[in-house]
Amino acid sequence: MQKLIKNISVPNDWYAQLKRIGYINSIEKPISFLEKEILDNKKILPPINDIFNAFKYCSFLSTKVVIFGQDPYFQSGLANGLAFSVDKHQKIPASLKNIYKEIENDVGPTKNKDGCLMSWAKQGVLLLNTSLTVELSKPGSHSHIGWNNFICDVIKLINKKRNVVFILWGQHAKTYSKFITNKDHLILCGSHPSPLSAYRGFFGSKHFSKCNSYLRENSLEEIEW
Numbered sequence: 001m002q003k004l005i006k007n008i009s010v011p012n013d014w015y016a017q018l019k020r021i022g023y024i025n026s027i028e029k030p031i032s033f034l035e036k037e038i039l040d041n042k043k044i045l046p047p048i049n050d051i052f053n054a055f056k057y058c059s060f061l062s063t064k065v066v067i068f069g070q071d072p073y074f075q076s077g078l079a080n081g082l083a084f085s086v087d088k089h090q091k092i093p094a095s096l097k098n099i100y101k102e103i104e105n106d107v108g109p110t111k112n113k114d115g116c117l118m119s120w121a122k123q124g125v126l127l128l129n130t131s132l133t134v135e136l137s138k139p140g141s142h143s144h145i146g147w148n149n150f151i152c153d154v155i156k157l158i159n160k161k162r163n164v165v166f167i168l169w170g171q172h173a174k175t176y177s178k179f180i181t182n183k184d185h186l187i188l189c190g191s192h193p194s195p196l197s198a199y200r201g202f203f204g205s206k207h208f209s210k211c212n213s214y215l216r217e218n219s220l221e222e223i224e225w
Helices: 002-007 014-020 024-039 094-107 147-159 171-179 207-217
Strands: 065-069 125-129 165-169 186-190
Touching: 014 024, 014 147, 024 147, 065 171, 094 207, 125 147, 147 171, 165 171, 165 207, 171 186, 186 207
Parallel strands: 065 125, 065 165, 165 186
Antiparallel strands: none
16 A cells, blocks of 8 residues: 555646646655555545546646535545545535535536536536545544645646636635636635535525636636536
8 A cells, every 4th residue: 555655646737737837746745644644554535546536537738617625525435536526326415415506506407416526527627625635534634734735736836827717615715715816717705515604605606607607708618517
């Protein structure tokens, strides 16, 4: 397993883009931490091969929407490397149910039949958790191992593109808005879709239609939510 960790790198065209502008070194600290955790027989989520799925299924070139999550799901079997997403056979989590509810009220019923959001990723939606790993049953356990620096570098890289929609739900996600300085982008902020906060502004925000309107206005293909 230790060898597997050492062989993992950011997939797709992301590695080359990050390396080109000198940002790739920020990945070393969290990877070193994970190596030690695995040697101590800690259970890491998502599975090691899924850590970078957000980048695997949504290339840098195709990225036109970024949706921020926070921690991966900390319960066994849920996290699959895409923010808010679970594998097809899993029960749809409460936050994702609220996302689907808002989609239906905003643009019509979601095209998804389950909780897997891979179809969004393949359309250019980067489903980015701000911490890419977590220890089983310990929410927030990897929030200070260095993922933050890597995610900041990713945002700075995306900021160099044009006409990207950044969707920031909750106070934690909003802290990253300071790295989005390019005025060519659209930033949509609102409450988190968690049952604890969805009724404080997430429902009725119409972020999905606003996102598609912006993409359409900039001659980009809309997302089939």
